[in-house]
Amino acid sequence: MSASPSVLCLEDYADATKRWLVELDSIALPKPEVTPLSVPASRNPQGFLSFRTLGLVKRFGTLVAVFTDGKTLKLALAGNVFDLLDGSARAYTKTLFPFAKSFTLEQNGKVAFRCSYWFAERDDLWPENDIFPLVARLTAEEKAKSRFMLVWNDRAAGQDVTRPELLNKLDLLQ
Numbered sequence: 578m579s580a581s582p583s584v585l586c587l588e589d590y591a592d593a594t595k596r597w598l599v600e601l602d603s604i605a606l607p608k609p610e611v612t613p614l615s616v617p618a619s620r621n622p623q624g625f626l627s628f629r630t631l632g633l634v635k636r637f638g639t640l641v642a643v644f645t646d647g648k649t650l651k652l653a654l655a656g657n658v659f660d661l662l663d664g665s666a667r668a669y670t671k672t673l674f675p676f677a678k679s680f681t682l683e684q685n686g687k688v689a690f691r692c693s694y695w696f697a698e699r700d701d702l703w704p705e706n707d708i709f710p711l712v713a714r715l716t717a718e719e720k721a722k723s724r725f726m727l728v729w730n731d732r733a734a735g736q737d738v739t740r741p742e743l744l745n746k747l748d749l750l751q
Contacts, residue, residue, distance in 0.1 A: 587626035587642055590708045597626050604653045609640055623733045627708040631692040641708050645726045655690055661715050668713040680709040
């Protein structure tokens, strides 16, 4: 992997041209140490990061990150880190009413995190400017976990993720 063990390089979920360095020791803090990477192409990312404003009335910001180191698949959310490979986490999104959604993360059947948030899909064909549906898919589908890890392990290693052998592996996971 291209990143040192103490620092993660994560791609901005909403803007693929931005990369962020996150201190691994601080990712479980409510306000992790996050630094914008001045030359994004200088580091290969290990996953996604999204800065989200949550709450419909009382608003608060949090960092959401999904990342892999080649052996694990983790979710950092609101000061906690969850292992997405052990099968104990399950996430759900739900539309509450137009422009409002909810997200729930359960750990071992108990609610670990729940929030409501404003969201407007700008594109029906690619509505995923919202990281929470990705998290829900990763907790529900083993194949989604495998695909995520394959792609991000190759990206972190600086490999072309459009090369035929990787695409063949991804096709086998459908």
